[in-house]
Amino acid sequence: MGGWGSGLKDSVFGYLYNDRDLDVSNGLCVGHNDPDLWFAGEVDRDGEVWSNARPEKSRLKLEIDKAVSALSVCSNCPAKVNCLELGMRGPQRYFGIYGGTMPGERLVMLGKSMRKATLANKLAFARKVRNAMRERGISG
Numbered sequence: 001m002g003g004w005g006s007g008l009k010d011s012v013f014g015y016l017y018n019d020r021d022l023d024v025s026n027g028l029c030v031g032h033n034d035p036d037l038w039f040a041g042e043v044d045r046d047g048e049v050w051s052n053a054r055p056e057k058s059r060l061k062l063e064i065d066k067a068v069s070a071l072s073v074c075s076n077c078p079a080k081v082n083c084l085e086l087g088m089r090g091p092q093r094y095f096g097i098y099g100g101t102m103p104g105e106r107l108v109m110l111g112k113s114m115r116k117a118t119l120a121n122k123l124a125f126a127r128k129v130r131n132a133m134r135e136r137g138i139s140g
């Protein structure tokens with residue numbers, strides 16, 4: 001199969017949707033010691049989905065910091081193009097950072113809909129992350 005970055009490999013969706021024509025084995029997240037970063041704003045470290053919840057400020061900041069870290073890695077990744085295409089397919093559209101994009105951003109690009117409140121949360125989270133990156137002078 002095409003490779004999976006560690007952030008992707010550990011996703012339940014990675015097991016459901018292996019896309020053999022898109023090689024991301026040279027992705028910079030491969031072997032990363034914290035694959036959870038690529039699921040910032042989605043699932044906590046115990047696997048609990050919280051993207052529909054209204055997080056406390058401290059939790060939100062932690063999740064934003066995680067996403068910023070993941071996107072910083074993605075920004076220089078040689079597998080970014082394949083990874084983005086992967087993130088536009090199947091269930092990956094809805095969860096996780098792929099190709100330097102967050103799910104709310106991909107759903108907008110694809111014109112996809114999902115439960116209104118969930119999409120709004122994903123978009124709001126993506127905006128907060130992008131704002132944090134701008135404030136910190138981080139490109140991605």
Ligand code: SF4
Nearest residue numbers: 005027029074077083
């Ligand atoms: S673009 Fe990001 S998520 Fe995709 S392989 Fe590269 S580092 Fe991993």
